[in-house]
Amino acid sequence: MADQHSGALRAELLDKLPGIEERLRAVEIRGGIATVILAPPGGSGGEDEQAIRLGVEEALMALEGVTRVRVIVESERKPAPQKSRPVQASGKPPARLIIAVASGKGGVGKSTVAANLAGACVKQGLRTGLVDADVFGPSAPRLFGLTDAPGLRKTDSGIEPLRAHGVKLVSTGFLVGDREPVVWRGPMVTGAIRQFLTEVDWDGGDGPLDVLLIDMPPGTGDAQLAIAQGIPISGAVIVSTPQTVALDDARKAMALFERTEIPVLGMIENMSFFLCPHCGEGSEIFGRGGARAEAELMGIPFLGEIPLHPSLREASDAGRLVALEDGPLARAFAGAAVAMLRTAETANRPAPEIVFED
Numbered sequence: 001m002a003d004q005h006s007g008a009l010r011a012e013l014l015d016k017l018p019g020i021e022e023r024l025r026a027v028e029i030r031g032g033i034a035t036v037i038l039a040p041p042g043g044s045g046g047e048d049e050q051a052i053r054l055g056v057e058e059a060l061m062a063l064e065g066v067t068r069v070r071v072i073v074e075s076e077r078k079p080a081p082q083k084s085r086p087v088q089a090s091g092k093p094p095a096r097l098i099i100a101v102a103s104g105k106g107g108v109g110k111s112t113v114a115a116n117l118a119g120a121c122v123k124q125g126l127r128t129g130l131v132d133a134d135v136f137g138p139s140a141p142r143l144f145g146l147t148d149a150p151g152l153r154k155t156d157s158g159i160e161p162l163r164a165h166g167v168k169l170v171s172t173g174f175l176v177g178d179r180e181p182v183v184w185r186g187p188m189v190t191g192a193i194r195q196f197l198t199e200v201d202w203d204g205g206d207g208p209l210d211v212l213l214i215d216m217p218p219g220t221g222d223a224q225l226a227i228a229q230g231i232p233i234s235g236a237v238i239v240s241t242p243q244t245v246a247l248d249d250a251r252k253a254m255a256l257f258e259r260t261e262i263p264v265l266g267m268i269e270n271m272s273f274f275l276c277p278h279c280g281e282g283s284e285i286f287g288r289g290g291a292r293a294e295a296e297l298m299g300i301p302f303l304g305e306i307p308l309h310p311s312l313r314e315a316s317d318a319g320r321l322v323a324l325e326d327g328p329l330a331r332a333f334a335g336a337a338v339a340m341l342r343t344a345e346t347a348n349r350p351a352p353e354i355v356f357e358d
């Protein structure tokens, strides 16, 4: 959801810093946070990077509605073409199961569901990680109560994930305010996500992850396709609300994964019915069951339904995971997580060879 047209930010930057035009790769604003992506400095080497960062920050912070500015400078190095699955420095894949949580439509509760599925996995005693792949609108800092966390640190064993509620986490949201962000290599989005998979020390001495969830950015465009093609996803879970409009987008998301030969593990219906916090009765305001019918039609498993409940939004805003508490919401997430893990284990197919183009 763009709070302000990104074009206005771009115009402001070009007005205040005309020299920046050829390096300006992308400007986006989501939730008051402006993200600016710059190409590497040119050959002259004479540019003062720090001054440029400060200039960008100053120009955008002056605009109404901008609360923070992140400046990300791409690295000059392109990744070497790879023909194999990304592995960690240790030579092992980052997790036994890598599961993408996706939806075509934005705002259906993908990040909320991904975070709570992670919580449900922790509750089952699984070593669990989460990659927040939404570069422009990261949710993990808020959902896990880490908005004031220090940036990601690099140690001898790799980038150290943050940890909250037993989940190991990486997010570009943790680069906010960090003057020396982890350098991104190669194509912007896949580069970052790939780096999260290969250079993060997921093990950290606790043993390899059982499950790594990837909270996908909304939409079914090039960025999503690049992630789906670029990393060895074991399967994808599609989150949808029951309305037809959201289901149309869910179909697009399914098509995206099918195109990249990633098995769709099933569908989760979020905001399935309104669970009244006062009387405990359910009301089917969006026509409950649309996603279940759609999943049947598509021949994919239906993994569960999550009610619409104010306490889920409150918990999410307060950085708590309801999946780790008791009650109907926790039970709903536990059921969906078990169904997801079961289908992921059975989908257990040999990983395809992934070829990267230079």
Ligand SMILES: Nc1ncnc2c1ncn2[C@@H]1O[C@H](COP(=O)(O)OP(=O)(O)OP(=O)(O)O)[C@@H](O)[C@H]1O
Pocket (backbone or CB within 6 Å): 001, 103, 105, 106, 107, 108, 109, 110, 111, 112, 113, 134, 137, 139, 217, 218, 270, 271, 272, 306, 307, 308, 309, 310, 311, 312, 313, 314, 316, 317
């Ligand atoms: N079942 C639910 N009950 C109540 N509130 C919910 C529920 N699911 C999600 N929400 C709320 O809806 C809003 C959107 O959720 P969320 O950010 O998870 O969506 P998203 O699909 O990840 O969005 P985006 O497309 O922007 O990434 C949040 O405020 C969240 O707390």
Ligand SMILES: [Mg+2]
Pocket (backbone or CB within 6 Å): 110, 111, 112, 134, 139, 215, 216, 218
């Ligand atoms: Mg999200």
